[in-house]
Amino acid sequence: MQLRGVRIAGVARHAPARIVTNEDFERWLDTSDEWITTRTGMKRRHWAADDEATSDLAIVAARGALARAGLRPDDIDCFVVATATPDYIFPATACIVAAKLGAVGKPAFDISIACSGFIYGLTVASGLVRSGVYRRVLLVGAETLSKITNKDDRSTAILFGDGAGAVVLEACDADADSFLSAELGADGSSPETLFQEAGGSRRPFDHAAVDAGLGYIQMEGREVFKFAVTSMVAATDVALAKAELTRHDINFLIPHQANRRIIDAAVRVLEVPPEKVLVNIQEYGNTSSASIPMALAEAVEAGRVQDGDVVLFVGFGAGLSWGAVVWRWSALRSVA
Ligand code: ACO
Numbered sequence: 001m002q003l004r005g006v007r008i009a010g011v012a013r014h015a016p017a018r019i020v021t022n023e024d025f026e027r028w029l030d031t032s033d034e035w036i037t038t039r040t041g042m043k044r045r046h047w048a049a050d051d052e053a054t055s056d057l058a059i060v061a062a063r064g065a066l067a068r069a070g071l072r073p074d075d076i077d078c079f080v081v082a083t084a085t086p087d088y089i090f091p092a093t094a095c096i097v098a099a100k101l102g103a104v105g106k107p108a109f110d111i112s113i114a115c116s117g118f119i120y121g122l123t124v125a126s127g128l129v130r131s132g133v134y135r136r137v138l139l140v141g142a143e144t145l146s147k148i149t150n151k152d153d154r155s156t157a158i159l160f161g162d163g164a165g166a167v168v169l170e171a172c173d174a175d176a177d178s179f180l181s182a183e184l185g186a187d188g189s190s191p192e193t194l195f196q197e198a199g200g201s202r203r204p205f206d207h208a209a210v211d212a213g214l215g216y217i218q219m220e221g222r223e224v225f226k227f228a229v230t231s232m233v234a235a236t237d238v239a240l241a242k243a244e245l246t247r248h249d250i251n252f253l254i255p256h257q258a259n260r261r262i263i264d265a266a267v268r269v270l271e272v273p274p275e276k277v278l279v280n281i282q283e284y285g286n287t288s289s290a291s292i293p294m295a296l297a298e299a300v301e302a303g304r305v306q307d308g309d310v311v312l313f314v315g316f317g318a319g320l321s322w323g324a325v326v327w328r329w330s331a332l333r334s335v336a
Contacts, residue, residue: 012064041260045161082117115317117289165293
């Protein structure tokens with residue numbers, strides 16, 4: 001099969017209006033701004049309204065990415081949503097997003113790999129474009145983690161936020177290909193390290209499950225922390241090697257925003273200067289599969305990534321799972 005190139009034609013982000021600060025938590029939890037700031041780097045996060053679902057956030061980000069690309073929903077051949085907090089267990093949230101954008105009939109599916117969702121999604125969607133299956137794919141990372149977080153559990157309540165980031169991927173000449181390499185991985189031998197226990201087939205929802213709080217995120221924070229740093233560094237090194245590049249070739253790094261200390265530790269090992277790393281965890285907390293595309297949109301809006309830059313996307317999450325994509329940035333079309 002003749003491979004061609006893929007590029008990002010448009011990128012945008014959206015966060016719901018409600019902002020919850022560290023000080024807000026002090027009102028009902030035994031916690032403090034000082035603890036949250038020093039342990040996580042977070043200051044604020046956005047939470048969706050009661051009547052706001054993941055698809056609602058995804059659609060706003062998707063419309064923004066389409067506008068920046070100068071395209072209409074009709075121009076998209078396939079819709080992909082990476083999310084751990086879909087509107088429903090089924091149908092896929094991507095079907096709802098495509099329909100609400102007015103693209104009924106186009107293929108649409110979700111990717112469920114938690115915080116690694118955008119990295120996996122970028123790999124899969126790029127593959128669809130580069131192999132010639134589709135000319136344009138809309139990929140959205142979107143989450144409403146606040147809906148599955150126990151607000152009375154200080155060890156998780158403070159960590160998660162809601163948001164969406166969208167990219168339009170489109171075919172281009174092979175010699176302008178942005179996709180340089182990917183390294184993905186998963187280890188499902190201990191799913192309970194980070195999971196939502198009830199609601200699936202192993203533990204369907206019933207009153208007892210709800211009463212025991214099994215619909216909420218449960219996490220062994222220290223275990224995740226240790227795994228996060230090593231997996232991000234290892235995935236980066238393998239992805240760079242596949243692209244025949246080294247750590248020093250990274251012009252800009254966009255990590256999953258789970259904890260400032262995790263990012264700092266990984267960046268230290270990788271020897272990437274802090275000014276080449278996008279960190280916005282202070283504003284949004286951990287938005288899971290939305291964190292990397294939201295950060296990319298911010299970097300592009302601020303002019304922090306330049307044409308030709310080698311951009312590294314790297315993340316990890318429930319599964320456990322991890323991944324890195326090496327991407328050569330090409331300027332967006334100048335339509336918006
Ligand atoms: N405020 C005050 N104290 C707290 C809070 C809080 N919000 N949360 C926990 N503590 C307490 C604990 O109870 C504990 O007290 P103890 O020593 O009396 O038992 C103490 O602080 C230390 O707890 P640790 O869990 O050891 O704190 P740590 O420094 O590890 O930070 C954290 C916890 C922030 C959760 C960290 O482990 C972390 O970020 N882990 C990774 C989380 C992550 O990346 N998740 C990714 C999710 S990705 C996805 O797929 C959804």
